[in-house]
Amino acid sequence: MLRTAAALLPLLIAFASPAAARPASYKMTCAAVQALVARQGGVLMDTSPTTFDRYVTNLRFCMPGQALKPEWVPSRDTRQCFAGYTCIDPDRGWYRWGF
Numbered sequence: 001m002l003r004t005a006a007a008l009l010p011l012l013i014a015f016a017s018p019a020a021a022r023p024a025s026y027k028m029t030c031a032a033v034q035a036l037v038a039r040q041g042g043v044l045m046d047t048s049p050t051t052f053d054r055y056v057t058n059l060r061f062c063m064p065g066q067a068l069k070p071e072w073v074p075s076r077d078t079r080q081c082f083a084g085y086t087c088i089d090p091d092r093g094w095y096r097w098g099f
Helices: 001-017 030-040
Strands: 042-046 052-056 065-073 081-088
Touching: 030 042, 030 081, 052 065
Parallel strands: none
Antiparallel strands: 042 052, 052 081, 065 081
């Protein structure tokens, strides 16, 4: 019984660990933000302690029928860092309101 518990302990620790925190653009340099998006192709990233979004390099990381919208995020060294694009639904009319 003790051996079984000892063998299962690493699995329990792995599954009980909290989810990994998202990268935070405001804690990274602009170059690091851009490199992260380029390396992963698509990344969910915090842009403040209370906001986040998904940033992609190209349409390959979006759902069929979606379009790309360029996005700038705050970074540690600049207020407006081009992070890549977000995937948007063009039929929703986002362009009418400017977001």
